[in-house]
Amino acid sequence: MIWDFEWTWQVMPDLMQGLAVTVQATVFGYLIALVLGLAIAMVRRVPVIGTIVHAVMEFIRTTPLLVQLVFVFALAPSTVSALTVGIVVLGVHYSAYTAEVYRSGIEGVPKGQWEAARALSLPAGRTWGAVVLPQAIRKVIPALGNYLIAMFKDTPLLLAITVTELLATARQVGSAGFRIVEAYTVVGFLFLLVSIPSAILIRRLERRYAAV
Amino acid sequence: MPPSDAQALITFDQVVKRFGDLTVLDHLDFSVAPGERVTLIGPSGSGKTTILRLLMTLERVTEGTIMVEGEPFSHMPRGDRLVPANEAYLSARRKRIGMVFQQFNLFPNMTVRKNLTEAPVHVLKLSRAEADARAEELLELVGLSDKIDAHPTQLSGGQQQRVAIARALAMRPEILLLDEVTSALDPELVAGVLDVLRTIAETTDITMLCVTHEMGFARDVSHRVLMFDEGRIAEEGTPDEIFGDPREERTKSFLKSVLDNGH
Ligand SMILES: Nc1ncnc2c1ncn2[C@@H]1O[C@H](COP(=O)(O)OP(=O)(O)O)[C@@H](O)[C@H]1O
Ligand SMILES: [Mg+2]
Numbered sequence: 518m519i520w521d522f523e524w525t526w527q528v529m530p531d532l533m534q535g536l537a538v539t540v541q542a543t544v545f546g547y548l549i550a551l552v553l554g555l556a557i558a559m560v561r562r563v564p565v566i567g568t569i570v571h572a573v574m575e576f577i578r579t580t581p582l583l584v585q586l587v588f589v590f591a592l593a594p595s596t597v598s599a600l601t602v603g604i605v606v607l608g609v610h611y612s613a614y615t616a617e618v619y620r621s622g623i624e625g626v627p628k629g630q631w632e633a634a635r636a637l638s639l640p641a642g643r644t645w646g647a648v649v650l651p652q653a654i655r656k657v658i659p660a661l662g663n664y665l666i667a668m669f670k671d672t673p674l675l676l677a678i679t680v681t682e683l684l685a686t687a688r689q690v691g692s693a694g695f696r697i698v699e700a701y702t703v704v705g706f707l708f709l710l711v712s713i714p715s716a717i718l719i720r721r722l723e724r725r726y727a728a729v
Numbered sequence: 730m731p732p733s734d735a736q737a738l739i740t741f742d743q744v745v746k747r748f749g750d751l752t753v754l755d756h757l758d759f760s761v762a763p764g765e766r767v768t769l770i771g772p773s774g775s776g777k778t779t780i781l782r783l784l785m786t787l788e789r790v791t792e793g794t795i796m797v798e799g800e801p802f803s804h805m806p807r808g809d810r811l812v813p814a815n816e817a818y819l820s821a822r823r824k825r826i827g828m829v830f831q832q833f834n835l836f837p838n839m840t841v842r843k844n845l846t847e848a849p850v851h852v853l854k855l856s857r858a859e860a861d862a863r864a865e866e867l868l869e870l871v872g873l874s875d876k877i878d879a880h881p882t883q884l885s886g887g888q889q890q891r892v893a894i895a896r897a898l899a900m901r902p903e904i905l906l907l908d909e910v911t912s913a914l915d916p917e918l919v920a921g922v923l924d925v926l927r928t929i930a931e932t933t934d935i936t937m938l939c940v941t942h943e944m945g946f947a948r949d950v951s952h953r954v955l956m957f958d959e960g961r962i963a964e965e966g967t968p969d970e971i972f973g974d975p976r977e978e979r980t981k982s983f984l985k986s987v988l989d990n991g992h
Contacts, residue, residue: 627834629830629832632834633835635785635786635787635823636787636826636827636828636897637847637848637896637897637900638820638852639851639852640852643847643851647839647851648838651838655838
């Protein structure tokens with residue numbers, strides 16, 4: 518077969534639209550994972566509630582994301598868009614991982630820091646916000662960044678719940694024009710186009726924060 | 730002069746502290762008068778740090794009571810009984826007490842200024858300007874005015890410890906707890922820190938509980954020395970009595986071991 522550049526060019530706008538959905542799902546899902554993961558990591562230190570939360574997170578991490586997506590999509594009211602379901606499920610799923618990352622960061626803060634904060638009578642909000650978290654998060658920025666890329670690569674799963682992200686778009690336009698190979702090649706290329714700069718950025722952050 | 734309980738600032742009454750099966754403090758009784766400077770000496774593991782940590786509420790007593798200014802510290806009154814104190818009760822009382830740690834424990838993510846103003850601003854509710862003025866004054870006292878915008882990692886151990894002393898004093902505590910504050914320092918940096926503490930002892934009437942192996946310093950600044958062994962007070966007296974003419978065999982052998990280690 519011969520690569521059809523003209524066709525490729527024609528479907529580019531559709532594919533870019535698909536990419537936009539993919540990026541949107543990644544960005545919002547990631548924001549959820551960043552915030553929720555932090556909350557979970559902090560709550561995990563509370564007796565009883567922490568243990569329950571831990572068990573739920575363990576469950577989320579040991580069941581496939583695809584199953585979670587399909588399951589929640591089936592249960593969600595029809596007024597909620599598939600993309601919204603996808604973003605929330607992605608975010609919650611990944612928060613189970615980011616929570617572990619935050620937790621390791623928090624545990625890496627020396628006990629003496631907590632004790633110094635307590636000796637100064639700092640309230641819990643300042644102990645977390647001004648003493649512990651700034652030190653903990655700094656150390657785990659690279660690990661958090663890796664989950665951004667992992668999540669980006671998981672977004673094609675959203676096509677299982679009818680979200681027309683990049684891969685779903687490619688499948689549609691590719692089979693309509695009998696140009697499957699071109700369509701999927703472009704998808705791979707577009708994924709690279711986003712992943713590589715992100716990976717470089719994350720390595721930079723890693724070097725910058727590892728130094729101190 | 731061991732104070733009578735009526736005038737005591739701190740009283741330990743039959744305090745027991747256990748970690749699992751290990752009894753670290755064994756029915757300990759002692760008291761400290763307002764303004765008194767007491768040095769705690771004794772072999773490693775004899776429970777000195779635990780005493781300071783109990784006062785700082787970093788640990789809780791297993792049995793017995795600690796009173797500060799006549800108020801139960803580890804326990805709070807409920808009805809006519811004393812029950813273990815809750816966090817709100819503890820935090821209201823903890824503000825009167827400051828502690829300096831062996832490992833400094835400065836906040837590495839904050840400048841020296843922030844280290845000194847964080848608690849005054851957020852706990853004592855001073856304005857930024859008041860807290861800054863206090864920080865500058867204290868840095869002058871510890872001889873580090875030029876380091877106000879430095880980060881702790883840029884300072885030597887001795888400088889970090891002087892900042893940590895200033896940080897504790899910024900809360901204007903009535904009681905200052907010092908736990909082997911020079912033990913982690915290179916020998917040439919010890920004198921600078923001890924000089925700062927001598928100045929504080931001479932110029933303030935802050936009550937001090939000091940765990941140290943620096944016997945010369947202890948002799949200079951303390952009113953009373955308590956020798957601990959296995960969670961009990963083996964001997965107590967004035968510095969002259971304890972260092973000049975110890976009665977107990979355990980005190981003699983402990984002092985000898987400290988001298989042999991080059992202190
Ligand atoms: N959190 C803890 N858990 C278990 N044992 C502890 C703990 N803290 C201190 N200890 C033990 O208590 C004893 C007294 O410790 P410490 O008060 O630090 O003694 P000192 O300061 O006189 O060297 C030691 O045997 C120590 O190992
Ligand atoms: Mg000790």
